[in-house]
Amino acid sequence: MKVKSKKKITPYCYLFFSIVSFLLLIVYPLLYTFYISLTNLGTGHILNCTEAKKIILEEVIYPDNAAILDFNILEKNNAFILYMKQSERKAYQIFLPRNTQTEEILTGTQISIDEYKKLSSCKNTATSEQFIEHLTHLERTTFQIENRIYKLTSLTTLSEVQKRYKELNTSTIIDTKTNSTYQPDFSTGYFETPSGDRLLPGFVTRIGFQNYLNFFKGTSFGIPFLKIFLWTLMWAAGSTISAFIFGLILASLLSSQTIYGKKIFRVGFLIPYAIPVFLSAMVWSAIFNFSFGPMNKLVSYILHIKIPWLLDPLWAKLACLMVGLWVGFPYMMLICLGLIQSIPQDLYDAAKIDGAGFIHRFTKITFPSLYKPMLPILIGTFAFNFNNFNLIYLFSGGNPPMVDTNTMGGETDLLISYTYKLAFGPSGSNNFGLASAIAVIIFILIASMSIFNFKISGVFKEEESL
Amino acid sequence: MLNRIKKKSIAICSNLILLFFLLIVLYPVYFIMITSFESSDTLVIEFSVQNFSLDNWKYILGIDYINTVTQEVVRSPYPFIIWFKNSIKIASITAAIVLFICTLAAYGLYRFTFFGKKYFLISLIILQMFPSMMGMVALFLLLSKLGTFFPWFGLDTHAGLILTYLGMTPFFIWLTKSYFSTIPKSIVEAAMIDGCKEFTIFYSIILPLALPMLVVIFILVFITVFSDFVIPSILIKDPKLLTFAVGMREFISAYDIRWGKFAAATILGGLPIVIIFMITQKFLVQGLTKGSVKE
CATH class of the missing domain: 2.40.430 (Periplasmic binding protein-like II)
Incomplete structure (x- = not known):
């Protein structure tokens, strides 16, 4: 029985804190990020027009016969x-x-x-x-x-200076040295002469959907967005599917009756899940270390070569996928265990009587009954891995760098870690506008994936029936 | 007879396969364990400890020890223990607040129908997908504004950091709500007939019934906050206030990686969650499958 509350205010009492935190911490940042994505905010375009003008007007030059004071x-x-x-x-x-x-x-x-x-x-x-x-x-x-x-x-000295620029009227600045006039150009975010000479610093201005266009045009900043995007897809799909397959194998082995010490196995396989990702990512990058890592020790022992993990694009990607598998499979195993246990034992018994072997039972009973409930979880994990910043950033840091372009993007950078580098990176040229635009695009991608996911799992239907 | 031998061999085979996988999976853990007890500060690639010493652990725990090479007394300049305590404090406070908010909200959504409920629910789960890290510019400005009014709430404070983490509540509201809806309505109706007040139903009937889910949510929030790296690295600058994750990253990038110390710190950092996991393993399996899987 659903209660139509007599006091209309009651449900809102229960929801008060969640609504406040939702508006403040999710809706507001989202809207603000969208707003930023329509501007050119970034290094060199931090201030607004008036503040930039004030800084420009403060610039001084030394006149030819400057007076000097000792102090x-x-x-x-x-x-x-x-x-x-x-x-x-x-x-x-x-x-x-x-x-x-x-x-x-x-x-x-x-x-x-x-x-x-x-x-x-x-x-x-x-x-x-x-x-x-x-x-x-x-x-x-x-x-x-x-x-x-x-x-x-x-x-020991002070010397006389003169201001270089003078304000003619509210929107025009004149250079007293060359007599050229500068006016704010709101499409580029600079004070410019008619011939295009610019004064620094620039200012923040709304540039419409320019950032989005730059993203889709791809190469306008020398940034191979497409390459990063494809790798992000590959990584998300690869780590999700491999983790699922491995988890499923373990779960079906673990749920057969002839395993000794099930508890030990179960706890043992859960340990990777229990270790915080930031730690395991750093441990793995030590393991894959080219000259000292145990991985290369093993490889050189068997094959007498050293593999350039994390130095070569292809091997680095493979290493990322391996770590993704290691981090991701316990969760899949847990879910599969739960699901396999919910499959009625009679089915298996009947199949056995009919003479179905282990593989047959797996493909005809276990897998089909797992498929449907697993789908939403797989999509959810895919979306999570798509944005798995912590792992990639701490494991490879996006390295190795891309050779053929002059960007800060690396071969193993995900969209999200690339966006992070764009916005907060140490390179000294941060482009918040573009980063925000990519964030909005990622959001739209992930959100539509989730909507699809909910459609499959029938979450919306449940709400509609309320 | 033949059948029994076949069965037995299959059983042994699958046991061996599992054991093999387990060894591979746990190798990194073993590797880091032996590295932390090694006296030299390099990576250990042997399969056992070569020169046993506790120096790395002393370094991490802030105890003085004598460096065997230079014969100097060494004390760590990094407050690992403070970082560790910070992380535990922030993670548990956040988990408690998230629990408080999301149980209240989930109960409100479970019990009442009201204007805009459906849209609130849907927007809750969809807007949640926005990568929180990218809202950081906005949250940064928000906190610096807040900080001018309430100094203990601004940038570089734990309260501000915890506030930003509350952005993850919508996901857990969903989880809690779907768990609540597995509780039979007849229980609530019986309580209403007995004259229970709304809040009493919530507090003394629904909450105890949902205990496994609450444990799972506490753990999930704890893990997420404890392992988060991005948000504190942007919001916190004071070295004494750093969290363990950010501190570790700083320690690693500051020196030309000192593996022994890093290994010891890693074990320290992994310990709380592994322990919580071991204790609550039963709940976790239950809560995860029930919360996420729709039958």
Whole structure:
């Protein structure tokens, strides 16, 4: 009996936390990622237009006959001042450390500096450390002294600078040196002259479905998406099917009545499942190590050669599949064991009487009765392996690198690990926009696979009957 | 007679085959075990320990020992034990919170019909497929915003990390819900006739009945969080707050891999889950097959 709650609010009470966490942690990131995938966010395009303009306008050049001021840093009882003497009666000073303003307007006054000592840069390590620390703060500062702008140029001098760019109106910047004008181009995300010269940094702008087009065009970044995609499919299918077959063999062997020490076998075969993947992946990469790994020791003992596991694309892929098998089969074995136990024993007895052998019984009874309930699980595992980032990233790291292209992608990179490298990778050129677009595409692929899966297993039907 | 011999030989054969497979499957575990007790810091490719020593274990557990070559007292600069504790703490707290949220939600879905239920369920399971790692940019910004209001909740905190992990609840809501629906409705009806309040039914009837499933969910969440590498590596920077997985990765990439120590740390890291597995093996088989397989 389903309850139509009298108080309409009751079911929502039970669901409150799940709805909040769902919206906050799944829906919001999903929408945000979709939004990013429509922009060019990435290295060189982090700021928005106004922020980028502000940075550009701060750029300075040294005029030909720049004025130069000498300065000292003085110290008294751990109080510091930056001191510039101009004449006997006039000097400029700031007390250090300053708060983090980047512009300082100085007016000339005279204070008594009799008790202050000069802080030298090379007296001893303690003072030079203090000296350097003050300088790093001052480096970012521009000083305005009598209508001139100064910047730190050496350990002892400030020199006069001029701003290079001026703002003509809200959308135009003029270069005072060359008199060329720059305007923001919202399709490329740069301030550009009509002839296409660009100012750095660029800014974030919406570029529509450009990222998606780049993905499908494939080679526009020199990225062999197709290659990675095919390997991802191969890996997901291969590791799932091999794990299923091995798990099934073990399960049917284990469920025959003539096995001694079933419990030991069952626990033993479950151990790979119990070891966290991040650990087993790293252990396996040690085992496959070219010069020290036990795998090569064994191979060279038998065949007198060493196999370049993880160095050669083909062998690396094979190694990945082997590890995928090792990690994946216990789960399959567990499920198969459960399913085989649910097959009525009478069927087997009847078959035996009819003279069916072990193989016959397997192909005619066990396999057909496993096929239907296994299908959703196989698809689910396929989807999981499709995104099995942890294993690939920690086992091979996507290596070996692809030789014929200048990308960070490797031969064993899955789409997901490649996307990770694009977005968070150490290469120094992160392309969040493209990475997000690939993430959305992966999501659509996996989601449609799952919908298909639920259709097969009848999950939706069950909900419709409610 | 012949038949019996044939039967016997088949039995022996299948036993031998299983044994053979077991040895292959467990070789990596054995390999890492002997490497961890080896005194030299290289990979061991013999089949037994050559020079037995506990130095690697002392290094991992933060105990001083004397290096046999240089005669110096060595203490590990890596807080393995702290990382280990962090991981256990984060994984168990996350598992507890996920259990709390998903049992409540599953009960709500099991007992009531309400507006939008079907669509909520479907969107729950489908949007869940979004690779959580790719939402990290958004979650990163979310946490840094949260951190300005509640400092203990932001980036570089365990609370923030746990919050991000709660994104995995929808999957477990489904699992719990499908397990709940195997509980006969007559039990609930009897309780209602006896005048039980809604929450009492949930707390003292449904929850105890679903215990095997709850154990399985706890373990699954624990394993997922314990082995996760990506999310903490993006959110946590403070070395003292790192989780075991990220810490290990850092340890490995920082040095030109020291296998002995790595092996000892691996065993330490694998231990909690193996132990939990051994204890709850029965539940696991039950819960996994019942939760995932539709008859």
